[in-house]
Amino acid sequence: MIRSARVASEATAHYYYQQAVTLYKQKHYPESLKQLALGLQVDVNYKPLYLLARDIFAKLNGVEERRLFAIALSDFDQFQAFFDLGYHFIDSEHYELAAALLEKALALAPTNIDAAYELAFAYMARFNNQAALKTLAKVDYESDFWAAYLYYQCKLWLKQPEGVAEFIQDVQLLLKKQSLNDSLELIQDKINELEESFKRYQQLTITDKMPIRDWHFVQYGAAILHYNEENKTIAGGRYTHLQGDNQLVYLVLNKLVVYLQTLNRVPEKIIALPDSESELLGQILAQLLQRPCNTLEMMEDFSHCLMVAADSSLFNGIEPLVEVCPQQTVFALNHSWLKRSMIVPDVVGFLTQEYVTSWAEADLEQILTNTTSYYINKIMLNKSFVLEPCFKEHLEFYQSQDKWLKGGIHGGVKRSPYSIESPVGAECF
Numbered sequence: 001m002i003r004s005a006r007v008a009s010e011a012t013a014h015y016y017y018q019q020a021v022t023l024y025k026q027k028h029y030p031e032s033l034k035q036l037a038l039g040l041q042v043d044v045n046y047k048p049l050y051l052l053a054r055d056i057f058a059k060l061n062g063v064e065e066r067r068l069f070a071i072a073l074s075d076f077d078q079f080q081a082f083f084d085l086g087y088h089f090i091d092s093e094h095y096e097l098a099a100a101l102l103e104k105a106l107a108l109a110p111t112n113i114d115a116a117y118e119l120a121f122a123y124m125a126r127f128n129n130q131a132a133l134k135t136l137a138k139v140d141y142e143s144d145f146w147a148a149y150l151y152y153q154c155k156l157w158l159k160q161p162e163g164v165a166e167f168i169q170d171v172q173l174l175l176k177k178q179s180l181n182d183s184l185e186l187i188q189d190k191i192n193e194l195e196e197s198f199k200r201y202q203q204l205t206i207t208d209k210m211p212i213r214d215w216h217f218v219q220y221g222a223a224i225l226h227y228n229e230e231n232k233t234i235a236g237g238r239y240t241h242l243q244g245d246n247q248l249v250y251l252v253l254n255k256l257v258v259y260l261q262t263l264n265r266v267p268e269k270i271i272a273l274p275d276s277e278s279e280l281l282g283q284i285l286a287q288l289l290q291r292p293c294n295t296l297e298m299m300e301d302f303s304h305c306l307m308v309a310a311d312s313s314l315f316n317g318i319e320p321l322v323e324v325c326p327q328q329t330v331f332a333l334n335h336s337w338l339k340r341s342m343i344v345p346d347v348v349g350f351l352t353q354e355y356v357t358s359w360a361e362a363d364l365e366q367i368l369t370n371t372t373s374y375y376i377n378k379i380m381l382n383k384s385f386v387l388e389p390c391f392k393e394h395l396e397f398y399q400s401q402d403k404w405l406k407g408g409i410h411g412g413v414k415r416s417p418y419s420i421e422s423p424v425g426a427e428c429f
Helices: 013-025 029-042 047-059 063-074 079-091 095-108 113-125 129-137 145-157 164-177 184-202 212-220 246-262 276-289 361-369 373-379 389-400
Strands: 239-243 269-272 293-295 305-311 329-336 347-356
Touching (some): 029 095, 047 063, 063 079, 079 095, 095 113, 113 129, 129 145, 145 164, 145 184, 164 184, 184 212, 212 389, 246 389, 269 276, 276 293
Parallel strands (some): 239 347, 269 293, 305 329
């Protein structure tokens, strides 16, 4: 579970209400809302929390939220009011609020598949996959593709793969007959993603504690170069906060070079995204790989290249990258594990909740107005680096799974979007 939403066992809804009121009076409205969500998790029927919610959202200019809370207050036994509230907070990614309100909605309509699906989604967004599976198991999930999809995805993540292969086969048969009512193309994409994940899962030796490396590979067919090896208990090898520096950047870029060489994926050219940080990374990699580096032009050929971005969110909106091109590797130095993105890069430097870049704003301004050569030399000044023994272990893993990675012969033809839901639990701050 997420630390910011952890309910103290001895606390009451009134306790959290008082905490929320104190923060509200201090004008700390987002923090007040977090305490309010904790109170609703303890007792979703505690009406003062709903009155306070209207006041908080008045300060946050939340017109729609105030309207929805008012409707819920008018009739505490109205399923639709609580479902609409929960659905709204799913959409705005307030998952703790959403879960509490959808629990109330499902209690009012225990067989409602839509409420069960949205509640399961809220649980998964906070890494509570066991609760999601139990919620879906209580309704007729097999009668709805999306509920069934989430159910079998949960089963796979909980290392209970029984029934997953049969579900995939049944859906593929229905797709061939065009017997599904929803968007066939979207369903085909999702069932392909699940099938690829299932096949990658079958390649692994399943253990009690599988690391984020293994699950990131299972989910996306993608690689991570640098892990939080010192503290795996908080975020499973991801970072919560990471302060970048030149030494770290140089180490990760060299890991990328070794990775590409080991897997025989050295590109013919490098294409950097047009922001200053991505361009700088591209120029450093050009020196390390002895390959030309160009800035992205949307109409160019993306095959036989290394695409480079400082952050994976910068790939959002570049639709051609959804399709995997021949001999193409997509790399991002940083990937945020609590933000959804259009694609998952084939390789990322590290996964963080918050990453502070290596370069100050003054440095970036200098890069924009002058040459990058000074900064390349600054980063590459200390050319000595040591690859940790654990990286060699990770490299051997990726080498053994090369054909199942994106770009490999069994890697699939599309890159998946990144979803924050994961089999590996984490705490955020």
